[in-house]
Amino acid sequence: MSSQVTYGLRLLVARLVILAAVAVLVAFGLLAGGPGARWDVIWAAFGIVCVLLAATVWYMLAVHRTAARSEPRKPEDASAWRVESWWRHPGAATVEALPEELAKELPWQRGHHVRRPHHERLPGWTRFSHGALDCTVVSDGKLEMGSPYDNFPDADPAEMDSILARNYLSRSEVRLPQNLLVVDTGEQLVLFDTGLGTDPELGGRSFGGQAGRAAAVMCAAGIEPGDIDVVALTHAHPDHCWGLVDGHGRRVFPHARVAISGPDFDFWTDRSREEREPNPALREYFRGARHNLVTYADADRVDRIADGSEIVPGVTALSTSGHSPGHMLYKITSQDQTMLFWGDLCHHQLLLQRPDWRFQFDHDPTAASAQRRRVYEMVDRDRTAVFAYHFPFPGLGHLRPDGEGYAWLPADIELNLPASNMVKQSRRMTYLCTPTDR
Numbered sequence: 001m002s003s004q005v006t007y008g009l010r011l012l013v014a015r016l017v018i019l020a021a022v023a024v025l026v027a028f029g030l031l032a033g034g035p036g037a038r039w040d041v042i043w044a045a046f047g048i049v050c051v052l053l054a055a056t057v058w059y060m061l062a063v064h065r066t067a068a069r070s071e072p073r074k075p076e077d078a079s080a081w082r083v084e085s086w087w088r089h090p091g092a093a094t095v096e097a098l099p100e101e102l103a104k105e106l107p108w109q110r111g112h113h114v115r116r117p118h119h120e121r122l123p124g125w126t127r128f129s130h131g132a133l134d135c136t137v138v139s140d141g142k143l144e145m146g147s148p149y150d151n152f153p154d155a156d157p158a159e160m161d162s163i164l165a166r167n168y169l170s171r172s173e174v175r176l177p178q179n180l181l182v183v184d185t186g187e188q189l190v191l192f193d194t195g196l197g198t199d200p201e202l203g204g205r206s207f208g209g210q211a212g213r214a215a216a217v218m219c220a221a222g223i224e225p226g227d228i229d230v231v232a233l234t235h236a237h238p239d240h241c242w243g244l245v246d247g248h249g250r251r252v253f254p255h256a257r258v259a260i261s262g263p264d265f266d267f268w269t270d271r272s273r274e275e276r277e278p279n280p281a282l283r284e285y286f287r288g289a290r291h292n293l294v295t296y297a298d299a300d301r302v303d304r305i306a307d308g309s310e311i312v313p314g315v316t317a318l319s320t321s322g323h324s325p326g327h328m329l330y331k332i333t334s335q336d337q338t339m340l341f342w343g344d345l346c347h348h349q350l351l352l353q354r355p356d357w358r359f360q361f362d363h364d365p366t367a368a369s370a371q372r373r374r375v376y377e378m379v380d381r382d383r384t385a386v387f388a389y390h391f392p393f394p395g396l397g398h399l400r401p402d403g404e405g406y407a408w409l410p411a412d413i414e415l416n417l418p419a420s421n422m423v424k425q426s427r428r429m430t431y432l433c434t435p436t437d438r
């Protein structure tokens, strides 16, 4: 007999005992009551029934506790929660099962139904297939960049407001999600860009204090940073390379080689440029890039790449200098599928609609605009998927010509949810999480 059936029978027996006790009490009261009643006998019987009831309630509670302890959650329980959580909080990034060690810590393990507080959403990562490659999107959090008028200084404010409104985007704050990509080729694990990192000595907090989560989220996704073989950098800006080294100056990816273009490595590690730089924010960019990159260079772990370099089989670097002196994007091809990991080629959907607007940190704005136009046309012509580092999570999508520019079409990602009916799954989860009424 299964443990669930035993559990249900025990509860049924306990309830029958309660009902029988109450019935006996009522019957005894009716029979023994009336004129000349033996109240001493009635009170004694009442006391016995109360003790019986208390014992039964205690027994029921014990049954509950035993059931909660002795029925360890099976892996499908976590996936069922995943479905229910997604169901209740469609905006939450909860699209994959939790690793077992993390799931152990969560409250549903105690056998109670718990609606998790909003701020305790599950880690932001998801997985999808690209040809034969297994891809994991790891959120580093987001950057808060301030007013759109400061970020796109050449833009006409009225036109910008209109585009933002039309695209349901904030008109007060430029928020840039940070979507890192880990590609498992079957032979190697390749991480594309690293996020902002956690070094308190660097100026990462000036981006709003909500980035730098990548290493923790990666662990939650079951990826050990020490297992990363290659870190492919698009460029050496803080939000892309400051995650290489932790707050103690140690390599976060101790076994990885770092691929970066020669011009970007040389530019951002040049101490004389750093000393000449008048803008204190940019001076910090130089200092942070040098600290992160040189730590790997000192261990002889930096590979200087050029246009067309193959990082690992199926992954090719494409030079797109402009936003940064040696900005690269990566073409990732498997079977008949291709996607471009485009780093900071385009930060924001405004730059899809208006490729010629300048972003405040573009190194060479004219070249950056030309690169945007070139790549947009290529992507549209070849019907290539785009992995956009700073677009809404998870960042995979396509472009469609729209007026003077392009519109963003998020891709339909296979979430690998359980095959059975969603509503049934949701009900099943309630059933599993609330062992009170089986």
Ligand SMILES: [Zn+2]
Binding pocket: 235, 237, 323, 324, 344, 361
């Ligand atoms: Zn950048």
Ligand SMILES: [Zn+2]
Binding pocket: 237, 239, 240, 343, 344, 390
């Ligand atoms: Zn960036």
